[in-house]
Amino acid sequence: MKRVMIYAYTQFNLGDDLFIKVLCERYPNTNFVLYAPSRYKITFKEINNITFYPSDSIINRGVNYLFRKLGLNEVIRRILVRRCNAVVQIGGSLFIQGENWKGILEHTEAMKPKDKPFYLLGTNFGPYSNSDFYESYKEIFRNYTDICFRDQYSYNLFKDLNNTRLADDVIFQLKTQQIRKQENNIIISVIKPSIREHLSQYDEIYYNKIKDIAIYFIEKGYYVTLMSFCELEGDKEAVENIVDLIPSEFSVRVKKHYYTTNIEDTLNLIAQSSFIVATRFHSMILGWVFNKPVFPIIYSEKMTNVMKDVGFKGLFTDFKNINSVKPEQVFECIQMNLLDVSKQVKRAEGHFEKLDKYLYEIE
Structure with missing residues (x-):
C-alpha cells in the first residue's frame, strides 16, 4: 500500500472536508496521511485508509512553536512528506491575493518536495489584482506534476502550461445514497459577510434579508434550517444573529444546524430538503448533486464562474443587489431553479485522471 500526503484546509469547513472524503474513498488501497486537528478522527471515522497525525497534540504544538521561533515552519508536515510516495493538495479557493501574499507564496513554494510527484486538484485561482501575484504562482505551478x-x-489563466487540465468541481463526485423521504424543509446556508473585506458593510442587510426569506417560507408551510458550514469563518455566529431577528411566533419552525465533524448528518439534511438557498459555494454544488432547486447568493466570483460553466439559467442574486430581492421571487425558484448536472458528475471524474494513472501503476 502506497502512502500519499494530503494538503488541505483542515478547519472543519464542510466543503474542504468533503474533498478529503471523496479523495480517500476513491482510492481504498492507498494509505493517505493527514496532519490535522485530532477531531478529524471523528470526522473521518468511517474511512479506514487515513493515518492521522494530530496537529494539536501538546508535543506537536510545542515543536511547531519552537521551529516557528527558529523560522522553520511546518517541519512536522515536511517530515511526514518524506515518508510518503506523493503529495496531493486538494482544495478550492487556495490562491486569493491578500496583504501577506508574498509570505504565503513562500510557504506554497516550500510545500512541493523536490523528489516526489505533486498533484493540485479541485482548485480555482484568484481573485487577484497584481500581475506579480499571477506570474509568481505560474512559476511555481510549472514544477507540479x-x-x-x-x-x-x-x-484559461494557465492553459499554456503543459501540466494543467480542467474538470468540474470535485464534489460532483460525491457518492450519494437514494433518499426516499423528502422533508417539507428548506436549507439556508449562511455566512458572516464582514469577515470578507469586500463585504464588510453587508452584515445587517444580509441577515435581515435571510430573515425575511425564512419568514416567507414559514408562512408558506415550510420548516427552515439555517446551516453553518464553518464555525471558524463565522457561519455559526451568522446563524445566531439571524435567529435573533426572527419573531417568536415563527421560531418554532426554525432549526439550526452546525457542521463540525458530522458529515453524514449534514449531507442527509441537505438530501432530504426541498430547496436550498445557497450562500456557501458548496451548498450550491451539493444542492445540484442532490437534485434540489437552488437559489444562489453570490459572495465570490468563483460562484459566478462555475454557474457559467454549468449553464445555470435560474434566478440568483449577489450582495450588491440582495436588498432588492423579494422573498416571493426566491419562493418561486422552487419550481424554476432545478439543474441537471449529470454531465458535470461525469466530467468531475477527470480531476483524478493523472492520479489514477500514477497510483494504479505503482500499487
Missing part, C-alpha cells in the same frame, strides 16, 4: 482546475476562468 499535475494541476486540475475546477472552472474555465482559472484554467
Whole structure:
C-alpha cells in the first residue's frame, strides 16, 4: 500500500472536508496521511485508509512553536512528506491575493518536495489584482506534476502550461445514497459577510434579508434550517444573529444546524430538503448533486464562474443587489431553479485522471 500526503484546509469547513472524503474513498488501497486537528478522527471515522497525525497534540504544538521561533515552519508536515510516495493538495479557493501574499507564496513554494510527484486538484485561482501575484504562482505551478482546475476562468489563466487540465468541481463526485423521504424543509446556508473585506458593510442587510426569506417560507408551510458550514469563518455566529431577528411566533419552525465533524448528518439534511438557498459555494454544488432547486447568493466570483460553466439559467442574486430581492421571487425558484448536472458528475471524474494513472501503476 502506497502512502500519499494530503494538503488541505483542515478547519472543519464542510466543503474542504468533503474533498478529503471523496479523495480517500476513491482510492481504498492507498494509505493517505493527514496532519490535522485530532477531531478529524471523528470526522473521518468511517474511512479506514487515513493515518492521522494530530496537529494539536501538546508535543506537536510545542515543536511547531519552537521551529516557528527558529523560522522553520511546518517541519512536522515536511517530515511526514518524506515518508510518503506523493503529495496531493486538494482544495478550492487556495490562491486569493491578500496583504501577506508574498509570505504565503513562500510557504506554497516550500510545500512541493523536490523528489516526489505533486498533484493540485479541485482548485480555482484568484481573485487577484497584481500581475506579480499571477506570474509568481505560474512559476511555481510549472514544477507540479499535475494541476486540475475546477472552472474555465482559472484554467484559461494557465492553459499554456503543459501540466494543467480542467474538470468540474470535485464534489460532483460525491457518492450519494437514494433518499426516499423528502422533508417539507428548506436549507439556508449562511455566512458572516464582514469577515470578507469586500463585504464588510453587508452584515445587517444580509441577515435581515435571510430573515425575511425564512419568514416567507414559514408562512408558506415550510420548516427552515439555517446551516453553518464553518464555525471558524463565522457561519455559526451568522446563524445566531439571524435567529435573533426572527419573531417568536415563527421560531418554532426554525432549526439550526452546525457542521463540525458530522458529515453524514449534514449531507442527509441537505438530501432530504426541498430547496436550498445557497450562500456557501458548496451548498450550491451539493444542492445540484442532490437534485434540489437552488437559489444562489453570490459572495465570490468563483460562484459566478462555475454557474457559467454549468449553464445555470435560474434566478440568483449577489450582495450588491440582495436588498432588492423579494422573498416571493426566491419562493418561486422552487419550481424554476432545478439543474441537471449529470454531465458535470461525469466530467468531475477527470480531476483524478493523472492520479489514477500514477497510483494504479505503482500499487
